[in-house]
Amino acid sequence: MAERDVWILGAAMTPFRRYPDKDLIDLGAQAAMAAMADAGVTIYDMDVLGAGNLAEASSGVGQRLQKQIGQTGIPVYNVTNACATGATALRCVYMAIASGEAEMGLAAGFEKMGKMGLLGASARSDRNVYEPSGRYGAVMSVEGRLGTTLMPGVFAQAGMEYAGRNDGVGFEQFAKVAEKNHAHSTLNPLAQYQKRFSLHEVMNAEMMAYPNTLLMCCPTGDGGSAIVLVSEDKLKTLSSEQRARAVRISASVMTSDPWTEADQVQPDVNTLTRDAAAKAYEASGVDPQDLDLVELHDCFATAELLHYDNLGLCAPGEAGKFIDERGPWRDGRIPVNVSGGLISKGHPLGATGVANLYEVATHLRGEAGDRQIDGARVGLTHVIGLGSACVVHVLEKATV
């Protein structure tokens, strides 16, 4: 299949916060306008719009965004795909450009969650008279009665499965992930939280679902991120300033989970990540050890540790050793989540899968300020939407 090369021309994100005075479209528009300004283009240059959002997904968020920033009649793809929503919206634009249907497009992910509390809880209330209903003939909510499907517990179980199968992985190694990401966030003014915590504080915070304490769980929050993508052909016609700051997408891969036995009752976040990573490394020709930084989906500290292994950042089974040796710290072998990650930067669901590309692209451009990874030339982004969807991108500093 012939594909055209696609580049990032502009990128932006709002600070991730809680914004009681802004609505969803305000956040999307702020990010979109900033991304286009960063790219040196306007809405009239866009051939396609991908809009990612969960909470208001049925409301035509892309068209609502257009009314805020410019209605030009271009095709709009409204996308929802769990926590991979933003990355999926971006891939809609990527595919339109790669296929030759568009030259330039805008991808925006935005979300307004406020304080939603635990995600994944069943909305069903217990009935006064039991009647079997639904796919499993349940007579009452099974949450907490037949195990847990709440997010802290689901990802705790994923982590404990890895811990059970690999030496040197336990509560302390998982906690070290959160210690690192909170520390990293102190350098990122866009992060929802910018406070450092000691390992002792992380481990002694309120236990949510062992081994995830409160400080090992991402917060809910609000925010937007947007990216302008451009074909290489079009990029060559743009100014030297625009070309100099453009970042090449060397691989853009999306997977869903193939059948596994346990996946029927407990989401398998590993197999589809491994599949996506293998394809991304093959497509880009990049080896994991070439990576200068990685932004991966640390919705919970347990998740990040798994993905060291899934993405090939460490030797098989050695994720515990990798964090013990400070490999993923910003001064380590492969810096991971120097933004603070979802744990501290925040996780407005629809925005996350765009914001991680913003972060890596900003480092490759050498524009990350205090948190800059010096000399960064190659980076990887990874996001997972439970259910599941995985998107991996490899970005490279290059010239055109």
Added chain:
Amino acid sequence: MGKQIPIVDYLVLDDGPPHLVANESVETGALYFDRRNADAKSGKPGFRRRRLADTGMVRTFTIVYRAAPGVPTPYVSAVIDVDGGGVVKANLVNVEPDPENVRAGLRVSLTTYVAGTDDEGTEAVAFAYEPIKEA
């Protein structure tokens, strides 16, 4: 004792001792607790009912401290590899909810408990697993 009803339809209470049943793909033997049009493993239709074993091994677990409203905490949620095939999620009971007492590889067996009673006195019976005491 009033009428009893299983919390989910794959728990069978009225055919001998309580046990779990699944829909088994005739093509691959893959097991599903809900209805499927085709086997997710092979894409091929055709299923038969299969009774699962009552014993198994803890594949992974968590101890839940902050739970949905009305759920007593802490409790142990576990994923169980059932002997002879099948994976199921359930609570682990009759064990201290402490990481010192629960581990992957722990041998367990099926048990049941009353999860609630409705306004007509009908009891909802849930399944769980408990450690098998070593002889």
